[in-house]
Amino acid sequence: MKVAVIRRASxxxxxxxxxxxxxxxxxxxxxxxxxxxxxxGHNYHLEVKxxxxxxxxxxxxxxxxxxxxxIKNEIEERFDHKNLNLDTKEFADLNPTAENIVVVIYxxxxxxxxxxxxxxxxxxxxxxxxxxYPVK
Numbered sequence: 001m002k003v004a005v006i007r008r009a010s011x012x013x014x015x016x017x018x019x020x021x022x023x024x025x026x027x028x029x030x031x032x033x034x035x036x037x038x039x040x041g042h043n044y045h046l047e048v049k050x051x052x053x054x055x056x057x058x059x060x061x062x063x064x065x066x067x068x069x070x071i072k073n074e075i076e077e078r079f080d081h082k083n084l085n086l087d088t089k090e091f092a093d094l095n096p097t098a099e100n101i102v103v104v105i106y107x108x109x110x111x112x113x114x115x116x117x118x119x120x121x122x123x124x125x126x127x128x129x130x131x132x133y134p135v136k
Contacts, residue, residue, distance in 0.1 A: 002118075004051045005060075007067040011080035014041040015096040018085075039083060042125050044101075046075065048109060051118035062117060074108040098125040102133040 016039045017031040027035040034040065048071060052061045082088055084096040090104045102123040110119055122132045 045124040047122040
């Protein structure tokens, strides 16, 4: 019997969407206000969904403290109150779009989570802009 458990978290970060191979005009045309030369920020909200079998001994799929600690160590400490373009190695050469951020978050958490669990990440960049990875 598989069950999904979800842990929510948040972090605040600045970024600029930019393609260095394009002109300023092309970047502004494609990315609009998100190409602001002085960056802009978001209050990101994150949902980490872990799916697995219920352990007969504990009654847990996974102790959510484990998930909480992975999020804190791998995501919040790495990205919270940072400029994603300038302060993180993950986005030094990767445009920090919501789509790229959710994949990076997935990879960081997946590396710390037992392989017996399925993992899904939902990232809210704004109340209206949401991305998920992976997609079924």
